[in-house]
Amino acid sequence: MIQGMVTQEEYFNRQIQLWGSNVQQNLQKKKIAIIGSGGLGCSLAMALGTSGIGEIHMVDFDTVSDHNIHRQIAFTLEDEGKNKARSVAQLIEKKNPFVKAVAFEMNFEEFTGMGNGYDLILDATDNLPTRGQIDKFAKENETPWIYASVEEFNGQVCFFEASSFQVFNLSDHKPGGIAAPIVMHIASLQANLALRYLAGLPVVKDKLYYLYFNGEGELITQKFGMPTA
Numbered sequence: 001m002i003q004g005m006v007t008q009e010e011y012f013n014r015q016i017q018l019w020g021s022n023v024q025q026n027l028q029k030k031k032i033a034i035i036g037s038g039g040l041g042c043s044l045a046m047a048l049g050t051s052g053i054g055e056i057h058m059v060d061f062d063t064v065s066d067h068n069i070h071r072q073i074a075f076t077l078e079d080e081g082k083n084k085a086r087s088v089a090q091l092i093e094k095k096n097p098f099v100k101a102v103a104f105e106m107n108f109e110e111f112t113g114m115g116n117g118y119d120l121i122l123d124a125t126d127n128l129p130t131r132g133q134i135d136k137f138a139k140e141n142e143t144p145w146i147y148a149s150v151e152e153f154n155g156q157v158c159f160f161e162a163s164s165f166q167v168f169n170l171s172d173h174k175p176g177g178i179a180a181p182i183v184m185h186i187a188s189l190q191a192n193l194a195l196r197y198l199a200g201l202p203v204v205k206d207k208l209y210y211l212y213f214n215g216e217g218e219l220i221t222q223k224f225g226m227p228t229a
Contacts, residue, residue, distance in 0.1 A: 006097065008028075008098055009021070011098065015051065019201075023199050023200065026199075026200070027052040027053055027054070027198055027199060028052060028053075028098065029054055030053050030055070030120070031053075031054060031055040031056075031057070031118050031119055032048070032055070032056055032119060032120045032121065032194070032198070033056075033059060033111075033118045033121045033122070034057070034058050034059065034124050035059045035060075035108055035111075035121065035122065035123055035124060035125055036059065036060055036123070036125040036126065037059070037060035037062075037074075037085045037124070038060070038068060038072055038124065039071040039072050039124075039150070039178065039180075039183040039187075040123075040148055040187045041058065041060065041084070041124035042072045042074035042075070042084075042088060042187075043073060043183060043187030043191070044122055044124055044187050044191050044194075045074060045088045045089075045092050046073060046074060046092070046095075047187065047191035048122075048191050048194060048195065049091075049096055049099055049101065050092070050095050050096045050099075051195055052098065052099075053099065054099065054100065055099070055101075055102070056092065056100070056101050056102070057102045057103075057116065057118075058085040058086075058088050058089045058101065058103050058104065059085060059104045059106070059111050060083070060085040060103075060104075060105070061085075061105055061106050061107045063081050063082060063083055063084065064080050064081060064083075064084055064087065065080065066080055070180050071183045072084075073184065074087065074088045074091050075087060083103065083105050085104060085105055086103040086105060088103075089101035089102060089103040090103075108125070108130050108133055108134065112133070112137050117141065117143070118141075119198060120143065120144055120145065120146070120194055120197060120198060121134060121138055121143055121144070121145035122145065122146050122148075123146060123147045124148065132166065135160060135165035138160065144159065144160060144197070145159075145160050146158070146159050146160070146190050146194055147160060148186050148189075149186075150178055150182050150183050151176070151177075151178060152177055152178065152179065152182075153179050153182050154182065154210070154212040155183075155185065155186035155189075155210075155211050156186075156208055156209060156210045157186060157189050157190050157193065157208070157209045158206070158208040158209065158226060159193050159197070159203055159204070159205045159207070160205070160206065160226070161205040161206055162205070162206055162228060163206040163226035163227060163228050164226075164227075164228055167227055185211070186211070189209065189211075206225065206226045207223055207224065207225055207226065208224045209222075209223055210222040210223075210224065
């Protein structure tokens with residue numbers, strides 16, 4: 001069915017079955033920011049860009065490189081050299097006629113000067129100092145945010161509200177390598193928390209989920225309460 005003919009009831013049919021038309025209509029009023037449009041950001045955009053959230057802002061100054069593409073599912077080899085945020089925003093608008101996707105081709109520090117307000121901020125960056133800035137910005141604007149990171153076959157996610165990210169060691173750690181599926185796995189957990197929160201469903205906040213595969217290949221999930229600082 002072509003874009004101009006599909007209705008919201010048809011497009012979001014399975015979600016409306018899940019939580020009703022009122023919740024789905026309320027999602028259309030929500031606005032979120034995804035900080036970073038790489039591996040996590042791509043997967044978040046694909047998961048949330050078609051969920052019915054009314055407005056999604058993608059933030060990234062970086063361009064697509066060929067070594068990104070194996071784990072950044074929104075891009076193909078034809079996208080090399082293009083701005084990531086713009087490419088992802090264009091893609092999710094092609095997939096969903098009911099979303100407004102805006103690209104901010106800048107770093108997070110510049111983005112904070114735009115004066116925008118959000119219902120939720122999602123971290124899809126790859127360094128701790130920027131996450132510290134996200135936490136500071138979110139606290140100043142009384143906005144919750146969801147942290148996520150991946151490395152090798154491991155990942156962690158936390159919905160920050162009352163607790164502070166400053167309890168982390170804010171050194172600029174660079175991961176040694178990343179398996180593509182763990183990026184999508186962690187982004188999926190992050191996106192599910194986001195969607196539940198925006199839909200008004202219960203979400204456990206200020207608890208860090210740490211997921212990893214042990215030496216036998218078993219998936220282990222650990223949970224840690226986050227202290228305030």
